[in-house]
Amino acid sequence: MKKRIVLLPGDGIGKEVIDSAKDVLSAIAEEFNHSFSFDTHEIGGAAIDQYGTPLPETTVEACTQADAVLLGAVGGPKWDNNPSHLRPERGLLGIRKALDLYANLRPIKGFKNLLHASPLKEEVVSGSDLLIVRELTGGLYFGTPSERRDNGNAVVDTLSYSRSEIERIVDKGFQAAQQRRGLLTSVDKANVLESSKLWREIVEEKKAQYPDVAVEHVLVDAAAMKLITNPTQFDVIVTENLFGDILSDEASVLTGSLGMLPSASLREDGVGLYEPVHGSAPDIAGKGVANPVAMILSTALMLRYSFKLDDEAKVIEDAVQSVLDAGFHTADLQVADGRLVGTFEMTKLIVDYI
């Protein structure tokens, strides 16, 4: 298989972990006889510094022609006080919209030997394995008007969705539940928001098409509670953009493995952007100590979702598990009797296994 992959290292540790992704994919290509080409472009703060914009045209063009995109991370204190259009996050929002990556998938599963690092009691969190399917290109993030009014004395943002935007993400949720344990939790605020009422209606309409999936509706405030008190009760959560932002970050700290969590942002045809859930961690950038596992597991998601290379994805996931089982860990993780390694060594261990 021949695939063109665009690498967007971005900022901070993004630059380091993207190298790990490349090494792992090169090993997979060799082992399974694929040909992956890599093309690196700027986004976020690095792009602001070099091109005066967080999302240069050349980056968008390269991504548009790619089969998949890998992103490290964007942001850092250097650009925190920039005006809105010159903030690193704008690059991320812009590329999601430009590529129509409406479905953000975040699988959250604990690693047995890391569960001790969870803020939750082991008996509460143990066995949790959930997938958050977040709508990524609509809602409050992109609705208009979004502006000051009345001489700056008032402000509005707009939460807007079309029926088809809701339908396609709800379908993704149902399909994901079919491939997993068959339970879909739709999260909304239907007791207050009109948009949530339409959302709930659409979920109800679609039920009949997926008779093998059990559906429940949970209000977003209740979902925020249940994620903590009973995380194992969830299989797939489907929700709109802002609720998904909050709940997926909440969920990401439950298992004690934030540095291990990958994500996928997909378009209808399977083109996708893959990135770690963690951020650019400017405090440890450039030191060679960042945990590359979230980025490496993101490449596994890319192989599975964009290229349908399930076996290859599995090899990467097994490699990560084995290296962890052998006690190797980066500085962000505490493992009893473990062996502390840096970004490069961790990557090499995983590559060697492959």
Added chain:
Amino acid sequence: MKKRIVLLPGDGIGKEVIDSAKDVLSAIAEEFNHSFSFDTHEIGGAAIDQYGTPLPETTVEACTQADAVLLGAVGGPKWDNNPSHLRPERGLLGIRKALDLYANLRPIKGFKNLLHASPLKEEVVSGSDLLIVRELTGGLYFGTPSERRDNGNAVVDTLSYSRSEIERIVDKGFQAAQQRRGLLTSVDKANVLESSKLWREIVEEKKAQYPDVAVEHVLVDAAAMKLITNPTQFDVIVTENLFGDILSDEASVLTGSLGMLPSASLREDGVGLYEPVHGSAPDIAGKGVANPVAMILSTALMLRYSFKLDDEAKVIEDAVQSVLDAGFHTADLQVADGRLVGTFEMTKLIVDYI
């Protein structure tokens, strides 16, 4: 002191716990020589059944003339499939707006002998003591337009705030921090929303007026993480309506004492509505087993915030603590070697202490 209090029992266990509130306040009145008059009105499902609306005019009028309002809880499966305007929650939203109760205060503090019921590890949650100040009458909950469009094929909700709406709640946050440990965490999504940018600007403008308060800005997704990983780092959190809804429910399950948490919703002049954080719990309603403590602690907040009766409030809080320390508990709580009591007995124990 002579005060007129309106009681809104609402639905489910609301009816039971409101009786507890009345008993406790009668004891306080006798002990401290106050005169509290009580006037009971319907809201929520009970009002729908009796008057065909979740918020009858008579209820609004009575509340308008009262010095404070105590609310039990609203909602239940019976009304879950009603059209929007005939849902119990509409009564709650309506009375908040009608009385201009823009500041929702939710103190969250663990009880030592209940901490074991927390989903968090004791070393993570122990010592946490925070106050969430939530804007309650603006934002997405009340903005217009909030409607279907394009023949039902699209939908919008509107997040709108005026500068003065943000200023008054931010002031509340600063003032609360002054009276506590002097740390204000303002939560927003300023990297995406225009409304959050204005919010953050206003917080920055107001800093100078409160030199004794340290201020930090945290994005809502990061706040959802930090509440779990490090709840003790917070003192006062101030945020807009929807973020506050999600974060305060999330925070309410951290200490294992959801059945113990009170809330206050205040107007500028001190008039307020006080209610437990828990809901109407239809499954246990009418059985005399509901935990009345959240409702009773809500009356303490009423005495403190609306009537400036700090000593009386303290007596109630001490009474609750003593009864708990003696091992008494309702069925929702597990206490080793404790003594299980019902709603009525729990209330009597607290009244006797007073």
